[in-house]
Structure formats: structure tokens, C-alpha cells
Amino acid sequence: MIARAARRRTATPPPAGGGPVPARPLPWLLPVLLFVGLFYLWPIVDALRLAFTDASLLDRDAAFSTEAIGAMLGSPALGTVLRNTAIFTLGSVVGQILLGLAIALLVVRGERNGLRGMLVMRTLVLAAWVIPGIANGIIWQMLFSEAPFGAINSALRLAGLPPVAWLSDPGNAMMSAIIATVWQGTAYSMILLYAALRSIDDTLYEAAAVDAATPWERFRFITLPELRGALLVNAILIVIMTLNTFDVIISLTGGGPGRATEVLALFTYNTVFYNFDLAGGSVLSILLMAISLALAALVAAFLPRAGRR
């Protein structure tokens, strides 16, 4: 009997790194599953359901239809909107990662050298992050104002430089929207990468110093490879957040001039609240989610796996 029990124990060893798994895990997982299902999955399922109807904000009686899918995916504006979304996302993500990394490196380096004021610097960068998107858009709208008294253009004039059509020129308006988004989102990247930088083993840098490695070589062959996981996770999260951004844009440019800065999230919003087209908005929401998931999966494919670096 004792021998059989001992055999059974050795036959099903507990998983590494965890305690014993209950024989019936479902009751333990049920609260979490219910919570996730209710608050995360149900809205997605509902959006999917609405996408296959002719639902409108003006009429609660919706019938099954695939018309909304055809209308939205065949919309002549969708191409421009997707192009805007791609430019906005790429510019914002690259900007946030590069600036976030630069500031994180600066702060870590400053802390290692005992430089004063690093905490203040971190806090200052974080201050931008806690500002709501709408307020961020309004702040930058005032800064980018092309009126003779506009803040940035006045500074340019003082420096003897010509003023810039920040918001009225279709090309510049997208750049302005990216700048406003990068300004706000950099803090998030900085914090993630700062934490990752702090966890890099100092002995690696000490060994590199013994080998007389240059700063660039230390960055290229130690910092970047060690940060790979954090950079990719950071990229996934920022891509998703940026794709969903519309608050900064609606208060900064409203999507204009024309459609110059109308991204997919704003187009979805306009479809629901101008056209009252709930079904069309749901189709676009699902499209937005599909793009987010595809991009996240693409980036995740490069994530280091356990046992492989």
C-alpha cells in the first residue's frame, strides 16, 4: 500500500516552481473565468454579434445582416484611414520606444554615477503620462497654434526662423499628432525599460570594461540583447494603446484638416456618433481588434522563449 502510494507520488511529480495542483481546478478558476468573461469577453462577443446586424442607435430592433461588413470594408474612406493609422502608429511607437529608451539609459547612468536629480527627472517624465489624452490634445493645440501669438511659432520667430503650419497643413498635422502622442506615451516606455535596465547584471558591464569595450559596444552587445524581451513587450503594449488612441487626436485636430489625421479609432467613433451606425462601428471595432491582435502576435513571435535567448 505504502509502496503503491510512493509509486503514485513519483509518477506524478508536482510541476516545477509551483505547489501541488488541485485535482479539480475548475471551481478555483471559476471566479476568474466569470470575471474575465463578463468584463472582457462579453463586450467583444457583443460587438461581434452587432457587426452581423443592421443595428442603429436610432432603432433598437436589429435584424441579422452582413450589409454592415460590406459597407464598412468597402468604404472609400477606409484606405485613407488605414494609411493614416499605419503612419500614426509607426511614428508614435518608434518615437515612444526610442525616447523612452534614451531617457531610461540616461536615468540609469545618472543613478550609477550618483548624479542628483534623477528621481525628479523620472517624476517629470511621468507627469506627462498622467495627463488625460483630451487635456494633452488641448495643451498641444495651444502650443501648435498658428495664430500670431501661438507658443511654438512665437519662439521660432524669436529665433529668426519661419513659423510652421503645424495643424493646418495635412502633412504637418500628422507629425503634430505623433509628437503629442510621443510626448505623453514616452513615460510608459521609460518606466518599463528603466526596470529592465536595472535588472541587468552589473558583472556583464564589469567584464566588458575589463575587455576594454567601448560604450557603443557595451550598448550593442550587452544592453540591447538583455533588453530584447522588455523592448518587445513594450512594443506590443504601445502598439495596442496607440491603435486605440483617439482622444488626443479628437481634441488636437478632430481628424482634420480634411481626413489628414483621421485614424481607425476616430473613424469608428464618427461612424457610431455621426451616422448612429452601431453595426458599422462594431465592424470597425472588430477590424481594429484584429489588427491589434495580428500586430501583437507578430511582435510576440520574436519574444525570447524559455531556454532560448
Add this chain to the structure above:
Amino acid sequence: MTRRLTASTLALALAGAPLLAQEDMVTRDRVGPADAENALTFRLTAYDLYSSDPATSAAFEELFVDFIEDNPGWRIDTQLQTGNLSQEQARMIEQAQAGRGPDCAMVDSAQLATYKAAGILSPMNEYFTEEEIADFFPYVRDGITDEDGNMLAVWWFTDLRVLYRNTEVVPEAPQTWDDLQAAALATVEQGYEGILFNGARGEGTTFDWLANYWALGGELVDEAGEPVFYEGENRELFLQAVRYYESLVDSGAAPARVTSIATYDDMLAAAAASTTAMFVGGNWMYAQLQTTLPEEEAAKWEASELPGPTAEQRATGTGGWTIAALTDDPEKVRMCAGIAKLYLGPGNAFQGLLPTQASLYDEYDTYAGPEFEVFSAALENGRARPGVAIYPEISNQIQILLGEVMSGAAEPEAALDAAAEAVEAAYARQ
């Protein structure tokens, strides 16, 4: 000493009691006693009872307290609308359809048709006499009644667009589009920005510009409510009005930055900074100019009717807000009509807003100023936006179209074709 202090404290308490009582009667989410038997939910904007201007909020508090005292047993649960108009109004329709909407609400006159189409408004006829209903301006009466003659809302104030100018720089009011362009170019030569108007994504852009299209005789929709602005004669008139805006920017009479102007506050700021001598604004901005600018500067600003393609062809967009009942309970509809009457008469007179009933202009001294002569004359050519559910999308497409044309991203014809396609697709899905 102690007795004197006690007496003083008592006197102070007695004197302050009514004030405290009134303060308790109006809170951030309620008017009336908290334990009142009946409650009416009222969704309002933040410009009167909860205005940031203490004088305005105090005046409305007094009106509301008097009203609640006249209706014992009632309290009003107030709900503030957000500044995001289109979202707020659309959300309210959805809530009303689900039975979770307010009992009474302020509805933008431009959105009223959508509410009517959704069938969520209760008639208010029995709380107004036939004379009172007949006293509304004709376009207002048309907007608030349905085919059966039911009065579905109270359009409590109207507004209109006019041309503001600094008379020291532009002494004579431009009468035609050509006059305006020449006057604006003359101000540019003097170092000003030229004429300013809304040109970014926002309802103000459509509304400012529509006056020009209407002055030409163009129509956005036909009698059946179907969009027609891109067809037949309307198409030519539409393009003519678009080219007028385009030429203002191309000639330098208007700065390119108009495509980034989405609020009238930008115009006010430019007037205060003396960087512009002319702008298209709402009638309410006359009072804002008087309070924002120093007295001698404010005196230089005058309003005049918007110029037309010719001096005889004029139009101006008229807007404003309504109060409507979204409940079937007759007692609540009565209370809602009572609130609307507060705004219609004394509320308008206090704020200097334009009432929608002709008799009120004679009833209150507020409307004796010379600016009201200009406004009432311009109202003769007033046009309301079409009361159809497709209007918000037409407006959205006009904003896109004007932005693209004025920023040089598209030619008027191509931009109109794209707008027509989008509006037709949206109309087919409604």
C-alpha cells in the same frame, strides 16, 4: 459679554438661514429637498444653473428655487451633459430607448430631428396655449412640431452667425463676398490676419459656411429628407460656395490656419490680441467681446449681417437649444414644460440669448440694445439646419470637404464627389 455674543450669533444665524436654505435647495446634482416625494431627472448643459460665472448660476438658482417652491413635493435630480456634444446626444437617445434616459433634457436643435425620428419625445401642447405656440418664429415652430401638430420640445433660444469687424480698421460693413475679400485683403496689408472663420473638423465649420450656400439658394435635402446637395443645380451652387472659401484662403484674405480653427474662442482670442479685424461668429459673441476687451477696444467692434454673393442674396444659420420631455409620465412632462418656460423667458433675458418667441423681445429691456436690431434684421434671413437624421453625416462630410479644399489636398469637384458617395452610403444604411 457672553449674552451679547450669543445674541450676535443668533442674529447671524437667522440672517444666514435663508441663504443656507437656498444653498441646500440647490446642490451639484439636485434642486429641491432631498426627501421630496417626487423626482424628475433633468439633463442640462453647464452654461446656466451650473455656470462657472457666479452671477449666472445665482440667477438660475433663484429661478429654480422659486419653481420648486411653486411645485411642492418635487425635486429635480440634475445631470450635467459633457462638452462632447455629438457623443452626449447620441448616448441620450440610446439611454432613452432602453428606458434609462432622463425625464427631461436639453437637446441641441440640430439633433432634435434625430430625437423625433427615434420616437422618444412626449408632446407638451397641453402646457402651452395656442397663442404661446403661435408666438414661436415659424422656423422654430416647424422644428419642434411633428406632422400631427404635436409640440415635441421647447426651442428656448436661437442663435445666428454674423460678421464681426473692428470699425477702426474696416469702417463699412462688407455687403458681398467680393466686398469681404477686398476688405480682408486691406486688413492684411495693415498687418492683420485677415478674415477668420471655423474651418477645422467641427459643427461650427459647416454652420458658418452653410450660410453662403443657402444665400445662393442651395438645399441640402429635398422635401422627403433625401440628400440632394450634390445633384443638379444644387451641385453648382455648392461648388460656388466652396470656391468662395477656397478663394479667401488662396488670395490670402483668410489665413491658411482657418483649417485648424474649430471653436469661436479662437476668434475671440484673436480679437483680444488685435491680430484680426474681422471674423464670422455667433451673436452671443457680442457680449463676450464687451466683457473680454477693454471698454474702448470693445466699442470698436460691430456686428453686421453676413455678406452674400450679392447684397440681395443673404442667409445666416440659426441654431440654439431645446428642452424636451423623454418620459411618458404626464406629471413629469408638466414639470419639464415648466422648466422650459423658466429658460424661455427670464433665463434668456438674463443671459441676453435670443428668444424664439417674438413677444419676448418687447417684454424684456435686455433686447433694447442696437446689436439686437442687427440680430433681428439678420434673423429675417435665418435658416435652420434640416431636421433629418442624415444631417450629422452631411455636416461631417462638409467639414472634411472644406478642410481638404482649403488645405489644397483636393479639388472642390473631387471632394464633393467623395462627400456625395459617403453621404449616399450612410443614408442607405439609415
